[in-house]
Amino acid sequence: MAVTVITIDGPSGSGKGTIARRVADALGYHLLDSGALYRLTAISAVKRGVAFDDVEGLAAVAHDLDVEFASNEDGDERIWLDGIDVTHDVRKETTGTNASKVAAIPEVRSALIDRQRAFQRAPGLVADGRDMGTQVFTSAPLKIFLTASAEERARRRHKQLKDKGMDVSLAALSRDIEVRDQRDSERSVAPLKPAEDARILDSSGKSIEAVTQTVLDWVAEL
Numbered sequence: 152m153a154v155t156v157i158t159i160d161g162p163s164g165s166g167k168g169t170i171a172r173r174v175a176d177a178l179g180y181h182l183l184d185s186g187a188l189y190r191l192t193a194i195s196a197v198k199r200g201v202a203f204d205d206v207e208g209l210a211a212v213a214h215d216l217d218v219e220f221a222s223n224e225d226g227d228e229r230i231w232l233d234g235i236d237v238t239h240d241v242r243k244e245t246t247g248t249n250a251s252k253v254a255a256i257p258e259v260r261s262a263l264i265d266r267q268r269a270f271q272r273a274p275g276l277v278a279d280g281r282d283m284g285t286q287v288f289t290s291a292p293l294k295i296f297l298t299a300s301a302e303e304r305a306r307r308r309h310k311q312l313k314d315k316g317m318d319v320s321l322a323a324l325s326r327d328i329e330v331r332d333q334r335d336s337e338r339s340v341a342p343l344k345p346a347e348d349a350r351i352l353d354s355s356g357k358s359i360e361a362v363t364q365t366v367l368d369w370v371a372e373l
């Protein structure tokens with residue numbers, strides 16, 4: 152049976168994670184948060200004392216990730232690494248910055264490819280990240296590149312972190328996001344850019360519901 156894949160790529164804070172989750176829930180599809188795999192690689196490397204310039208060591212960490220995604224009784228997403236709940240660590244801004252450093256290494260990206268493709272299961276998959284449409288699921292019938300203005304992305308990330316009890320200044324966050332997006336866009340391997348056949352969706356000033364509905368309308372056209 153053919154498994155439909157919908158890819159949602161875009162810069163930090165564009166709302167990919169939230170929209171991908173809503174769309175997956177509405178369609179009853181599986182969800183791949185590919186950024187979490189890069190974040191977990193960074194966390195695992197730090198825990199194991201593997202330096203960020205140790206290419207072979209980082210690729211081995213990525214390949215051997217012992218990770219479990221699950222929900223608790225309240226339906227909250229939890230992430231375990233080596234049997235330890237790292238949900239809070241995964242969302243930290245420092246983890247995002249470290250993830251973007253390890254994600255620029257081609258060997259790390261290759262080590263995570265099969266793991267990402269294994270998420271493609273019936274009835275379908277919504278995959279969010281930076282290169283879902285350009286590298287990982289190149290034949291997906293619907294590829295979306297989700298954007299939003301830089302100010303709005305920083306504001307959203309700020310609110311998201313505050314809601315999780317993490318305290319960061321908006322100005323510092325804006326700078327971090329800018330540096331991270333620049334690194335993600337300029338790297339030689341799988342840079343952040345829309346697939347040639349992607350539909351661009353600007354979420355600035357739009358509600359989560361409206362953006363989700365646009366994606367679902369596009370799915371209905373398939």
Ligand code: C5P
Binds near residue numbers: 247252254281282
């Ligand atoms: O989306 P998220 O903020 O969790 O991603 C963290 C970092 O992981 C990004 O800044 C990017 O460098 C990297 N990433 C990537 N390719 C993906 C998903 C995330 O390079 N498909």
